[in-house]
Amino acid sequence: MTTHDPSAPDVHEAAFNPAAPASPLERARSLLHLTRQAMAAPDLQGGLLPVMEALLSGTAAVGTAYFEASGDQALVYQVRAAAGEMPSTAGMAAIAAHGLPANVPLLRVLQEAPEALFYGDVHASPDTQGFVELGVASLAAAPVQDTQGELFGALLMHTFRPHAWTHDERQLFGMVADTVASLTCRLRAEEHMRAAQESSLRALGLALEARDGESLGHTDRVTALALKMAGRLAFTPQETCALRWGAYLHDIGKIAVPDAVLLKRGPLDADEWEVMKGHVVAGSSFATTLAFLPDASLAVIAQHHERWDGSGYPWGMSGDEISLGARIFALCDVYDALVSERPYKEAWRPEDALAEVQAQAGRQFDPALVPVFVTVVNEQEG
Amino acid sequence: MTTHDPSAPDVHEAAFNPAAPASPLERARSLLHLTRQAMAAPDLQGGLLPVMEALLSGTAAVGTAYFEASGDQALVYQVRAAAGEMPSTAGMAAIAAHGLPANVPLLRVLQEAPEALFYGDVHASPDTQGFVELGVASLAAAPVQDTQGELFGALLMHTFRPHAWTHDERQLFGMVADTVASLTCRLRAEEHMRAAQESSLRALGLALEARDGESLGHTDRVTALALKMAGRLAFTPQETCALRWGAYLHDIGKIAVPDAVLLKRGPLDADEWEVMKGHVVAGSSFATTLAFLPDASLAVIAQHHERWDGSGYPWGMSGDEISLGARIFALCDVYDALVSERPYKEAWRPEDALAEVQAQAGRQFDPALVPVFVTVVNEQEG
Numbered sequence: 039m040t041t042h043d044p045s046a047p048d049v050h051e052a053a054f055n056p057a058a059p060a061s062p063l064e065r066a067r068s069l070l071h072l073t074r075q076a077m078a079a080p081d082l083q084g085g086l087l088p089v090m091e092a093l094l095s096g097t098a099a100v101g102t103a104y105f106e107a108s109g110d111q112a113l114v115y116q117v118r119a120a121a122g123e124m125p126s127t128a129g130m131a132a133i134a135a136h137g138l139p140a141n142v143p144l145l146r147v148l149q150e151a152p153e154a155l156f157y158g159d160v161h162a163s164p165d166t167q168g169f170v171e172l173g174v175a176s177l178a179a180a181p182v183q184d185t186q187g188e189l190f191g192a193l194l195m196h197t198f199r200p201h202a203w204t205h206d207e208r209q210l211f212g213m214v215a216d217t218v219a220s221l222t223c224r225l226r227a228e229e230h231m232r233a234a235q236e237s238s239l240r241a242l243g244l245a246l247e248a249r250d251g252e253s254l255g256h257t258d259r260v261t262a263l264a265l266k267m268a269g270r271l272a273f274t275p276q277e278t279c280a281l282r283w284g285a286y287l288h289d290i291g292k293i294a295v296p297d298a299v300l301l302k303r304g305p306l307d308a309d310e311w312e313v314m315k316g317h318v319v320a321g322s323s324f325a326t327t328l329a330f331l332p333d334a335s336l337a338v339i340a341q342h343h344e345r346w347d348g349s350g351y352p353w354g355m356s357g358d359e360i361s362l363g364a365r366i367f368a369l370c371d372v373y374d375a376l377v378s379e380r381p382y383k384e385a386w387r388p389e390d391a392l393a394e395v396q397a398q399a400g401r402q403f404d405p406a407l408v409p410v411f412v413t414v415v416n417e418q419e420g
Numbered sequence: 421m422t423t424h425d426p427s428a429p430d431v432h433e434a435a436f437n438p439a440a441p442a443s444p445l446e447r448a449r450s451l452l453h454l455t456r457q458a459m460a461a462p463d464l465q466g467g468l469l470p471v472m473e474a475l476l477s478g479t480a481a482v483g484t485a486y487f488e489a490s491g492d493q494a495l496v497y498q499v500r501a502a503a504g505e506m507p508s509t510a511g512m513a514a515i516a517a518h519g520l521p522a523n524v525p526l527l528r529v530l531q532e533a534p535e536a537l538f539y540g541d542v543h544a545s546p547d548t549q550g551f552v553e554l555g556v557a558s559l560a561a562a563p564v565q566d567t568q569g570e571l572f573g574a575l576l577m578h579t580f581r582p583h584a585w586t587h588d589e590r591q592l593f594g595m596v597a598d599t600v601a602s603l604t605c606r607l608r609a610e611e612h613m614r615a616a617q618e619s620s621l622r623a624l625g626l627a628l629e630a631r632d633g634e635s636l637g638h639t640d641r642v643t644a645l646a647l648k649m650a651g652r653l654a655f656t657p658q659e660t661c662a663l664r665w666g667a668y669l670h671d672i673g674k675i676a677v678p679d680a681v682l683l684k685r686g687p688l689d690a691d692e693w694e695v696m697k698g699h700v701v702a703g704s705s706f707a708t709t710l711a712f713l714p715d716a717s718l719a720v721i722a723q724h725h726e727r728w729d730g731s732g733y734p735w736g737m738s739g740d741e742i743s744l745g746a747r748i749f750a751l752c753d754v755y756d757a758l759v760s761e762r763p764y765k766e767a768w769r770p771e772d773a774l775a776e777v778q779a780q781a782g783r784q785f786d787p788a789l790v791p792v793f794v795t796v797v798n799e800q801e802g
Contacts, residue, residue: 071598074598077460079461216456217452228613232613238620239623241710242620242623246675324627330617
């Protein structure tokens, strides 16, 4: 997306060539290809940019942008994707930064519009009030509605000189607007599903906290720490997701530990300690029934009590044998236990807990990860 | 999908008119529209049939079918969608019923094919061995691959007379095959996500069984009974899903009930009974944090101990005030408790449990649902 000085000569319209050299079927095939790619895209920007570029090359428009209502109140429509030239006015800069207020006349008109609206000269209609000042001369605007017919987005395209939109341009804009609507509906449905999946897994982890009031908030706190570590270590989205799911579920095996052991006030005897340690194997076996869990999540659940020097449980793994996720998570889990109050101990001060973590570098913890963890905690506490 | 007698005159090719009356852009728009609809379709059949019909009207093909590998072994490709005329031969009937074996030459060739293959006369190529006997004269076949490039489906179209496939027909077939591939990939990804969501919710319900060995299998058994009731009562897929999720989570609040009460061998005293009854409110409040749960699922969790005559807990609701899902579920839950062994009782015989359920019609249970439940159980036991 580039910006345009309205006083400069407009070369785009001169360069516009509506007669594409390809055969009709080839042109259709290329449009279809773009649409299919857009519809299958994993995100909005990636899906929309190619069809928006095609829109610009097939019409006199010099720029196009897709705006979407943000937040539950939907008081503002933010730019979600844009291609071509935008006016280089202060008003346009403000819209790029803060969005288009939902009460501008154009958005109010679109709320009632069944399909795209075309304005050859924005001076001539009260609908497009405010667009002259932005530096736009002609405009096309299409409503993007959800399945209930509620407006949640708007596709706009514009020129810097007055322009009578042709039949073919209107057709093409309509097609692109329909593609935007279908894609956004699909992505919203997927997002809804992803959020549901995420909250189910978190709930599974939280179920444990319902039994054990002392650990209230532990799952969310260690997950937050683990995610900060993932950020520092430049994890991919997939790696981050696997670590997050492992964090949610790390203690799920404690479901099988009886109250008499789990909630005991005071030190555990040898037998009780064996029962408590059993939560790792129980949790691993339970988590294996969730066939979709990545191996990296299972490793966090199975190995989060292993120690760098091999003195952990249940497998006695050491060093790099322990998965990276489990080494990261062990730091987060132990630190949170130290700074939390427990039946048998006071809450430690963060600086004391960090000193203990540092003292355990190379013994309990991966020495390469300890400094990263210290930075993450200092940023959080500071 | 109709069948065709190879000895009858073939009128389709005579009626075929490759010059569509619409303008190229209108034709493109209609194709785009179909593709977008296909890509956004909730299921394979609904998405594919319109584009398959468009394929038939834009080519000389008289019939088309999409085959997909079924099962992990993928020894057979089953018909998933078909349009137009199929040969009325015994071989074709066998394929429609049992699928196309993965080792027929055509599927083996497609495994290595980067794009669609065209056969003007199936006599002329070893690739299409077996298709003459099916009553097919010319054939087009496109591979449908997953993101790793593995073949998992094949789109075929055929004529009953030899036919040289034109450039435009090849283009159109390629477009439709690409749409099939994109749509099936999206639907498989969604199916994967749905299965993950489903198993997370079931795991949440099962977590409880890990604490209480006596109730092992209870969640799955009551869910199965509830789903049979939903089938009998012609529930929509959405209603069925809400009931299933409610069944998974109905006792989730028992997570908060201490071992001393939950696992007590012998009758509960008044205070313990109050703690046990608290699981309904605890479960409702826990389930409310799962923002995506439908109201009908929440109602099952909140109301599954209500009774038709108003004597249940915790709200003392009665009759139709109690949600249909909760009234159905109460039947399944109580029946399963009766036929299961518990610390304080033997397992009842199914016929005795059913007699008790019938005796409670209009008292504990909705009298209109009791006969439906009896039928469902008798079918299951018989």
